[in-house]
Amino acid sequence: MEQAKDINRLKVVLVEKKRTGKWLAEQLGKDPATVSKWCTNVAQPGLETLVQISKVLEVDIRELLVGTKLTM
Structure with missing residues (x-):
């Protein structure tokens, strides 16, 4: 089974900004x-x-x- 790759850094940015997913959901x-x-x-x-x-x-x-790095 292939693991899904992390595409976004949302969790990390929320931690850096001292915000929660619940707070973001309310804002959006x-x-x-x-x-x-x-x-x-x-x-x-x-x-x-x-x-x-x-x-x-x-x-x-x-x-x-x-x-990501582009390879040709």
């Missing part, structure tokens, strides 16, 4: 279970939602994503 008008899935990388927020999250947390959107 989302279900806390949805935010929990994002934090555990079970599901991913859409691009528009990532923009909202970056504004609410006052971080650059790139801080919410795990960096």
